[in-house]
Amino acid sequence: MSDSAEFTGRAAKMRRTRIAITEHARKLTAAHGINGFTIEDVCEPVGISRRTFFNYFPSKEAAVVGTPPDLLESEAIRNFVAGGARTGRISATLLDDLVETAAEMMDEVFAIAGTITHVNAIVAREPSFMEKFVSESEEVHRRFTAMIEEREGLEPGDPRARLAIEVLGALLHSSAHTFFASSSTGSIGPVLRNALALSREVLTGTPQSVPPASPPVAPSSALPGT
Template sequence: MSNSAENDDGGLRERKRRATRASICSVARELTASSGLSGFTVEELCERVGISRRTFFNYFPSKEDAVLGHDEDAHFPEDLVAEFLASAKKEPLLEALRTYARRSGESLALTREEFAQLHAVMQREPEILARFFGESIEREREFAALIARREGMAPNDPRAVLSAHVVRHIAWVSMHEFLSAESPQNYRDILDTNIDAAGYLFR
């Protein structure tokens, strides 16, 4: 088999894997929004998606993880981390954070419909909302440590902690605006506007 054919086959498998994963998340959120987290079983979810119970657990350890889209969405992509760290001698921190936030947000590929679905789930299930915010705080700590590493600071340096908090909040506000509004603006433009506003404030 040629390298091209192997790459095509690998690409097809990856697309199928992502499609299956997205379908599991979508159905899990739909069932949770309509029936509550305890209102359906993993078996019922699998039947709706058209997969086996074993396949489900190859993707997610629990229904809660499927609803939140874990686990790969919860971690920092290695290529983005490497690019962010390598930018230390090339550009100011704010610009590096802008690039990181752009690529992170765009990689989520969340539609307005999926965002509304997830929002409905969180409104119905306080447990999911609490877990989302708890894990978001942990991700923010990890992000602060990453910023500190780039800047040569201690992991708990208040400058790194505040930078992580501000940029993650800007990214969240920008994503919320992009997914909630019918504006023709894309996510990058909204993010840039909000980061420029923060830059004006700090100048």
């Protein structure tokens, strides 16, 4: 096995483990509250030790929130930032590249079984988690805005970067509703691409072609502990 193949296999295994940890932490929090279970209770169904747990998350609370520290340091993010011309003008592919990058990130989020159901139950049982989820979302928003500024060569605080994120947020909001309402499986990418095409049609009055769907990601039932 080549070094690169070994690294890829290890990264995929770590991703599955990280997702499984958050999935079980959310299940237990939704059912018992954050103080109603131990870290060992999370580790047992995942098949890891307490020591291994802390290689992924610093606490039970962090595992429940679930955003891995490397989510915004992935190859997809690096490719996104490298895709701009850094000219101080918005590149023609910005929204398309944003949608593709967001789709990959959301596929990671949605891979956690019961995401919406468990998050709603957690907030109902532990209202303090609302602030944690919101704070995490705001941090991702801030970092994404900075990446757009870097990619396009914009000054910090440029309103165009903020507007691009707000457009993406609206597309994600609409697409998530469509995705879950239709009990879709696989990647949210096709739904997001369709939403972007429809938005462009609304803005320009010109029908837009929808890019072909990417291959679906494996459903969460293929992950360990599900």
